[in-house]
Amino acid sequence: MRDGGCGLGPYRADLVETYWRWEQHPASLVGYGRQQPESLEARTEGMARQLRGDNIRFTVYELTGDADAVPVGVATLLPDPAVRTAEYVVMMAPEARGRGLGTAATRLVLDYAFHITNLRMVWLKVLAPNRPAVRTYEKAGFRTVGALREAGYWLGQVCDEVVMDALATEFTGPSAVTG
Numbered sequence: 001m002r003d004g005g006c007g008l009g010p011y012r013a014d015l016v017e018t019y020w021r022w023e024q025h026p027a028s029l030v031g032y033g034r035q036q037p038e039s040l041e042a043r044t045e046g047m048a049r050q051l052r053g054d055n056i057r058f059t060v061y062e063l064t065g066d067a068d069a070v071p072v073g074v075a076t077l078l079p080d081p082a083v084r085t086a087e088y089v090v091m092m093a094p095e096a097r098g099r100g101l102g103t104a105a106t107r108l109v110l111d112y113a114f115h116i117t118n119l120r121m122v123w124l125k126v127l128a129p130n131r132p133a134v135r136t137y138e139k140a141g142f143r144t145v146g147a148l149r150e151a152g153y154w155l156g157q158v159c160d161e162v163v164m165d166a167l168a169t170e171f172t173g174p175s176a177v178t179g
Contacts, residue, residue: 006104011057
């Protein structure tokens with residue numbers, strides 16, 4: 001799937017080292033509230049499990065002219081088929097942040113979730129001090145629905161996790177799926 005300068009493709013085992021490098025960047029560790037890095041060996045083992053799982057995973061690509069598509073992130077839907085909902089998780093490469101690619105990727109994943117997977121709602125959690133991420137999600141169609149108080153850490157300080165959701169019935173705008 002593609003929309004303008006952003007596209008989604010399959011999650012790829014040959015990119016495990018690239019994904020791992022993005023995940024080890026200090027901004028990613030802070031953004032996810034993790035306190036420790038992971039070895040490449042452990043990440044490689046985890047990828048093997050992820051590729052066999054039921055989650056819907058994408059590589060996010062920046063599309064520029066006639067050049068090859070450049071991997072710039074990973075997006076995942078963690079579906080709950082019993083209730084037709086999914087949790088959304090995205091990670092953009094540090095060098096890709098701040099250019100609108102996260103918003104474009106999130107809209108494409110919501111388009112896929114609502115028009116291909118037929119989910120009725122997608123939700124996410126984001127650390128409250130991560131204002132750029134909150135703005136990205138809002139631009140893509142998510143709304144704040146609550147907070148988990150003191151559920152996370154940001155730069156060594158306790159913080160809330162903001163809970164956001166997007167509903168299929170409220171998803172508007174152009175669709176890469178429906179045309």
